[in-house]
Amino acid sequence: MPTRTYAPAAADSLESAVRRELPILYRFATRLTGPRGNPEDLVGRALLQCAKGWDRFDGQNARAWMLKVLRNEHLQEVRRKSLVLEPPEAMANAVCHHMPVSAQAMRRIALEQINEEIGNLPLEFREALVLCDVEEVPYKEAATILDIPLGTLSSRLHRARHMLRNALAETIPIDTEAP
Amino acid sequence: MKRLFHKHDHDQPCTFMVNMLHGQAEGRLKGFKRLYAMAHVLRCGPCRRFLESLEAMLKRVKETRPADPPPEVIEKLLEGDWKEESRP
Numbered sequence: 001m002p003t004r005t006y007a008p009a010a011a012d013s014l015e016s017a018v019r020r021e022l023p024i025l026y027r028f029a030t031r032l033t034g035p036r037g038n039p040e041d042l043v044g045r046a047l048l049q050c051a052k053g054w055d056r057f058d059g060q061n062a063r064a065w066m067l068k069v070l071r072n073e074h075l076q077e078v079r080r081k082s083l084v085l086e087p088p089e090a091m092a093n094a095v096c097h098h099m100p101v102s103a104q105a106m107r108r109i110a111l112e113q114i115n116e117e118i119g120n121l122p123l124e125f126r127e128a129l130v131l132c133d134v135e136e137v138p139y140k141e142a143a144t145i146l147d148i149p150l151g152t153l154s155s156r157l158h159r160a161r162h163m164l165r166n167a168l169a170e171t172i173p174i175d176t177e178a179p
Numbered sequence: 180m181k182r183l184f185h186k187h188d189h190d191q192p193c194t195f196m197v198n199m200l201h202g203q204a205e206g207r208l209k210g211f212k213r214l215y216a217m218a219h220v221l222r223c224g225p226c227r228r229f230l231e232s233l234e235a236m237l238k239r240v241k242e243t244r245p246a247d248p249p250p251e252v253i254e255k256l257l258e259g260d261w262k263e264e265s266r267p
Contacts (some may be wrong), residue, residue, distance in 0.1 A: 015262075022256060023247040030245040040252055044259045051264035115243045133240045158201055165236055 014054045017062040018047060024063065024135060025070055031130045032074045034119055042077070046070035067137075067145045071127065078123075117167040125160035132157050192229035193219075200226060204233040 025046065029039035049069050050057075057065050118126060118134075124146075131142040132153075143153040192200060196219060202208045203216045220227040248256070 018257065018261070022253055026248040026252070026256075027245045040248070040256065043256055044261070047256065047259055047261035048264055051261035110239065111243055114239050118240070118243060129240070133237055134244050136241070154198075158197070161201070161233065161236065164240070165232065168236065 021063050046073045064141045064144045128156040129160040190225050192226045200230050
């Protein structure tokens with residue numbers, strides 16, 4: 001397994017921090033809002049909050065701080081609108097075993113299915129899985145972003161993986177070889 | 180040693196190994212812990228299958244990372260309202 005590549009840089013100014021961290025902010029927002037959401041809007045609002053609170057930032061880790069602001073902004077929106085986070089509609093019978101499907105198509109379907117099942121996870125588990133397993137943010141940083149102790153993060157992550165494995169076991173055989 | 184060489188009558192990984200197997204799948208285990216985990220999975224079928232399936236799943240999960248925003252979205256966000264707010 002490759003070593004983790006995450007390396008937070010020291011923040012020099014808000015603008016340089018925004019330029020550097022925008023891709024991960026956008027990707028995390030995409031996961032939080034789901035397929036029907038508007039990640040651009042969420043990132044825009046989070047950046048506004050970052051600008052308002054920049055003088056309170058301790059200068060330690062801009063990425064963790066900005067991701068935390070983004071997450072809080074999302075949670076506030078969920079509470080404000082009393083949104084019910086509906087899981088995306090299940091992709092029924094995504095893999096048809098009676099038709100010849102190319103390996104590439106199988107792989108794409110499998111990834112879509114995994115994506116969908118990640119989206120179906122409850123928010124607290126999805127956040128942990130996305131940060132640690134998709135974005136490869138170190139545990140300590142992820143715990144800071146999610147505002148939970150390390151042990152809780154670890155437990156949520158294991159639970160999220162367990163739930164995902166169970167969900168996928170019914171649709172996609174997860175074996176050691178890629179299709 | 181008793182824990183290293185044992186037989187299962189079910190298909191679940193050993194409870195005491197689960198955390199270590201997650202660490203091994205992530206590539207986090209080092210030194211003795213790593214050796215212990217590797218020795219254990221060589222002898223324990225359910226733990227070996229659990230580890231293999233976890234490693235395969237994590238590999239797939241990484242591949243689902245969403246694409247970075249397109250350049251026009253980046254530009255739009257970089258020129259957003261926050262910039263006004265951040266000006267002294």
